[in-house]
Amino acid sequence: MAGPTRVVVIGADAAGMSAAHQALRRSRALGRDLEVTVLESSGHTSYSACGIPYWIAGDVDDQQDLVARSAGRHREMGVDLRLEAAATRLDLTRRVVHYRDGQHAYGQLPFDELVLATGARAVIPDWARDARGGLIGGMHPVKNLDDGATWLGLLGAGLGDGEAEGRPDGRRAVVVGGGYIGIEMAEALVRRGLRTTLITRSEVMSSFDPDMSARISAVLTKAGVEMITHSQVASVGATDDGGRVREIVTTGGQVCPADVVVLGVGVTPASELGAAAGLPVGRSGGYTPDARGQLADGVWAAGDCCEAIHRITGEHVFVPLGTHANKQGRTAGDNLAGGDVRFGGVLGTAITRFAAGEHEVEIARTGLSTAEAAAAGLAAGSLVTGGTTTAGYLRDAAPIATKILAERGTRRLLGVQIVGGSGAAKRIDTAAAALWGAMTVDDLAGMDLSYAPPFATVWDALQLAARRLADRLESDAVRPG
């Protein structure tokens, strides 16, 4: 072909825009001619979805602050970015994307290379919908910028009007889902003064081991969050005259007053477009690109619409996170423009906190939990070790509990979970680096980590935990049982 390579990217958030810019960068470095068009169904690009709970909590001044790079800036940098342009169908034979633009006009875009970066969407449970299929008033997910604006409206409108609405103790919130969004929204709602109930199917933060979840749950309870675990929502018990939620009823029959309800029950990959065109998807419904990001000849996928390879188990997993989206997008963009790089896979590293007034807990994980290790057929030894975030004699010292899992026999690290006070959780990255390098528990116990009293104990909490587990595995090996 004589003309430039035509790249079409569907989706203008982290994965899509990383792919777009890296493709341009690589093609320029190689002296190739390449043009990139990005179709985005919403009106937004390159924003921090993870920042939305903090915007709702009041920590972010303005919606614009959440936008990492504006549409105008993307265009200046050479990307033909088309907002409110929704891809409607892929024709992989004719190599054309059908789309509908902001004026509801239909069009076609031919491509040589196609990047699917359509992200994920919030799961909306049936009980949250009204008779016409719309959301019952007062209920909303927390996924994109428009959701954030909706939440600010919901919370701003009636705040302080509790009494007028027949809630003498103030307005009531119910958070459905005990994962990251659930915890973060519980923080936002408590900090905004709402009496808050959290309903979760199993334990809170079920990607942690139950003994670690219990430590998280204890802090939320102390902060006044009513925790309903091992339960689900059965129905919306009552609405007001305007059809807005007033009560939630759990499968256990518990009735929870609710003026606002956070739908935090997870996300699902938005892969319908490719699936309809016959592109491969995995168990979660996410695309399954190879390590170069390629899904089919000239078709690439990246970000929350994809599964990824778990670096420890080698299995496909669905871990929709901005960190992976950025790296996967960059990888796909680099390769489609002539590069040759690999996405190294995921460890399931994650971090968050709940902080409201004096009640604060930081939580982080990487690698496999006990349940995940068992499911992978790995014989794990594990131990929870208590410590402090700083030298214990400093007044700022906060407790930290570290759980480490290592494989019996090989002594290879399998996973780490941290629950602790301010300053505890970011050390999960040290564990992630050790896991990334397939190191043993002895490596972690022996490595040269930093120490000064305001930052750690002389055996850093993580390293103390590794040393104790190393000792335990050794004595278990001597006396199996």
Add this chain to the structure above:
Amino acid sequence: MAGPTRVVVIGADAAGMSAAHQALRRSRALGRDLEVTVLESSGHTSYSACGIPYWIAGDVDDQQDLVARSAGRHREMGVDLRLEAAATRLDLTRRVVHYRDGQHAYGQLPFDELVLATGARAVIPDWARDARGGLIGGMHPVKNLDDGATWLGLLGAGLGDGEAEGRPDGRRAVVVGGGYIGIEMAEALVRRGLRTTLITRSEVMSSFDPDMSARISAVLTKAGVEMITHSQVASVGATDDGGRVREIVTTGGQVCPADVVVLGVGVTPASELGAAAGLPVGRSGGYTPDARGQLADGVWAAGDCCEAIHRITGEHVFVPLGTHANKQGRTAGDNLAGGDVRFGGVLGTAITRFAAGEHEVEIARTGLSTAEAAAAGLAAGSLVTGGTTTAGYLRDAAPIATKILAERGTRRLLGVQIVGGSGAAKRIDTAAAALWGAMTVDDLAGMDLSYAPPFATVWDALQLAARRLADRLESDAVRPG
């Protein structure tokens, strides 16, 4: 021999007591009979030397809080700990330690295994001594608990008496030495309200590259510390009637008012005992045990009296730190009792901060600086990358500058330096883990690190720096120059 193995440990701080307890633990696990005697010349055991500046600053309630384990507790755990008992001579032929006890009585202790854990002592410059060889009043190092008590006395006595002493602007402090102790004591003195001058031979924190040191220096200057770099103390310019310091004169002729002077010019290994007995010492004067901690047949050494192997260069280095002392002590104790473990070497990881009022800088390093890499004959590429400690849109976001060095060609990580605001520095451990595993800059750029807005940017500052250096090394390889 029929009786128990007799272990004598000289020195009852981190290395010595770690060795003592691990020897007991290992011998019990192996069913061996072993008795441990520890000789300690001072009256203190197992205290946090690193905590002393914070005690002086007022962050620690009581001297006892700095003691990790009391003498009584050590004895309950089976160690025959003898305080104020100074080893005076080693007889390696007869396998006897000569010592002098608290009552100035002399004695001998036979041993089968000997552990040298005599630590390091503060360097006292000649100009700091009076005619009789004692310290000039108002000048003191910051090394052990007694030094800490002396400092509390120095600062407590005259504080607020500035005017009476002819200092209408308050009492004046001079810190000599721009290393960790210098920075930490500058913090303590500024926080206690003294006008403080810091004099350092080269740049402040000279184990960092000059461009990173400059960032540290800028914060100290803003906090009101007068910085005199590339200078040394020539003499004590004046003393008062009681022989106490009033002025310091630098080699550049600058006269600094000084009511108290911190002697923070470094430490030297306390290895005279072993050196006199013919045991091997390195260039620094520190013992040079092997990776098992063994120095000679039945003679072991651990902690600040030792050199260690740098994991990147393979060279002997003198890095006296509590973290190594604990690990080396544990290693020696384990091996002398029949275990077989190795000390993995050091990376030169270190961390500290300067924090006074609104002025705060966290600093950390691991691996090689540019000068160290050059000295080791390694061709390093490097880059300083700016970022923020949290998502930039949160009000708590603090700046962080990360400098990464990697070897050209192999792309192996060589070193990382971090200078930033609150929450910046502890991520040095992630770099240390990567260096420990001999990973490349691409590994660091690709690994699955944690992200949530209160903890990091979506590309963590460290990872962003790695990615940029990876790109730079690649384009340098294409266009060498």
